[in-house]
Amino acid sequence: MNLPARIPETERPRERLASQGACALHDSELLALILRTGVPGANALELARALMLRYGGLRGALAAPLPELRQVHGMGTAKACSLAAVLELARRAHIEPLRSxxxxxxxxxxxxxxxxxxxxxxxxxxxxxxxxxxxxxxxxxxxxxxxxxxxxxxxxxxxxxxxxxxxxxxxxxxxxxxxxxxxxxxxxxxxxxxxxxxxxxxxxxxxxxxxxxxxxxxxxxxxxx
Known part of the structure; x- marks a missing residue:
């Protein structure tokens, strides 16, 4: 995820999730796992924090319109589509019990x-x-x-x-x-x-x-x- 070397490996989001479970991670860490990579000057975790700050939190970041997300520095089509896919999966999981x-x-x-x-x-x-x-x-x-x-x-x-x-x-x-x-x-x-x-x-x-x-x-x- 292009995380800075100063963060010990055991403290990186992916390793923490594997050892402690998803509930142990902050919103920004979970978002960083979805983004996967950062950009020059900002790793994935920093990009996730910037995105949440821009949209007022996790909910706003996930719900931001796809065309707008694609224009955010460091995002692009692949990352924006990954966020849209997560939101749609959550919607479908939420609605599935209603069908029966x-x-x-x-x-x-x-x-x-x-x-x-x-x-x-x-x-x-x-x-x-x-x-x-x-x-x-x-x-x-x-x-x-x-x-x-x-x-x-x-x-x-x-x-x-x-x-x-x-x-x-x-x-x-x-x-x-x-x-x-x-x-x-x-x-x-x-x-x-x-x-x-x-x-x-x-x-x-x-x-x-x-x-x-x-x-x-x-x-x-x-x-x-």
């Missing part, structure tokens, strides 16, 4: 997944969890992404995706990068329009979750669906 559950009976699991997927984003993104007749997950898909405070969602496009996935129901989720999880008038209007559009093709809107950082508001639980 009745999601109506496990609202906390759905909420947890949506927070993990959307809570860290700096732009607004809308996604849908498409469900079968048993309310088991078929697929989770991104529907739209936008600016800091807006992502354009069109009911006809959601209906088309629901039909393409042969869904019997769906859960809509989007984030508020501002940090306020309260539904806006536009959120409520979209929910009504989408519910009506889906009903025309016998697809049920189970819930609409609004995510803001580490919290999620369920419109179904609030009686606003």
């Amino acid at each position: 559950r009745d999601l109506m009976s496990h609202p906390d699991a759905v909420r947890s997944y949506c927070i993990a997927a959307l809570g860290h984003l700096e732009i607004e993104l809308c996604m849908a969890l498409f469900l079968d007749q048993r309310l088991h997950l078929i697929e989770c898909c991104e529907l739209a992404r936008g600016t800091l405070n807006q992502a354009a969602i069109y009911p006809r496009e959601v209906v088309r995706e629901a039909l393409r996935h042969h869904a019997a129901a769906l859960i809509l989720a989007h984030n508020h990068p501002s940090g306020a999880a309260q539904p806006s008038a536009a959120d409520l209007a979209l929910t009504r329009q989408l519910k009506q559009a889906l009903a025309l093709v016998d697809v049920r809107l189970v819930d609409h979750l609004i995510v803001a950082r580490d919290q999620a508001v369920s419109l179904a639980e609030r009686g606003q669906l």
